[in-house]
Amino acid sequence: MSGAARTGVFITVEGGEGAGKSTQIARLAEHLRRGDREVVITREPGGSPRAEQIRTALLAGVAKDHGPFAEALLFSAARLDHLDTLIRPALARGAVVLCDRFADSTRAYQGAAGGIDPQEVAALERVVVGPTRPDLTLILDLPPETGLARARQRAEGQGPDRFEAETLSFHQRLREAFRSIAAGEPERCVLIDAAAEPDAVTAAVRAAVEGRLPQLRRGGQGHAA
Template sequence: MALTKGLFVTFEGGEGAGKSTQMHLLADSLRARGYDVLTTREPGGSVGAEAVRHVLLSGAAESFGIRMEAILFAAARSDHVEEVIRPALQKGTIVLCDRFMDSARVYQGITGNLEPAFVETLERVAVNGVIPDRTIIFDLPATVGLERARRRAASNSPDRFEKEQLETHEKRREAFLDIAEADPRRCRVVDAAQPPDVIAAEVREIMESLLSEGDEPRSSNAEAAS
């Protein structure tokens, strides 16, 4: 079942917050009800962006500085939007994305200490009018999230961001909460320390509320995705 206009929902939060798990649980729930659903992720999600993902998460671009990393993230996002997200929304698909523009605001902007104007310009070019209808922010103390992430990656080396200091991760947590406070219409905060089934039920309620809005104006540009 395709919607008249697609819906774009992003999943944000720090390392180990459970975003990916909850995104796939929601996708399964929606598909069981007959909705067309696409799950995707950032960095990545398209052929070009997946190539850039390896460069970014391996740390290969780190020596070139945070500004270069931010430009690479934006390039990957632009390809992802134009090749995957926008076409899916045009078809009436519900697009669920693990990380999007808010991660850039937090990781490159807040803890990367890049100038707000620079980050905003990159974002505007990269998303090109495609703004999430709803963003779910999974809030978790950095100590808990990092422990989860490190257990998950026990058989692999930590990625570029998992290796960073606890203070940096806690600063990111606060930055995500600041984003939610500044944009309450788009953002919803979920306590990610709750049991997974409780979190999943809360995520479904958030999605149900969005679906029930029907033709009310939403934060994303209908024209931008059409």
């Protein structure tokens, strides 16, 4: 992390459409705040005013016709601003940052599912993210048919966004990509069955956080270095 010592904890939550990330992040934040910790909830694309503008364009499909690499560049531009204006300052002051999607989504959506060469995705990630990598990534896993059905129900009559409108085969590739990321980096990632009831998912999330990051247990002391 550039500019200041990192004393906070960076947790990202990943998964396909309708995986329940927002619900589980809100529940985890409530749990951690009971321990008198500062918890910052954020999301990608977005999280800062400039990045939210890029989010609106991306989800509207503005970049779709230009291909997945153009989309990846826009995601990266949003991520740069998000890191500089929100994530890194929060970590420097010792906060727990809970981020709904991060660099793994670029690997999965534009990389594995979109067809960008993995080396190109990795190069973008090195430049944009640098050393500010998650301490823990929770990957909520469920069949894409289930997730897309949940997403449609959540939309309440609104049309699908740029990514929800993709084919089922795209979403199947996404799921496999996230599972591959979890298998390839087990020291950072925990795969969680998101097809279970929400309370069971919450319990699994909490167990993963407290198991991997004991300093965040209720009554724990200090922060991650």
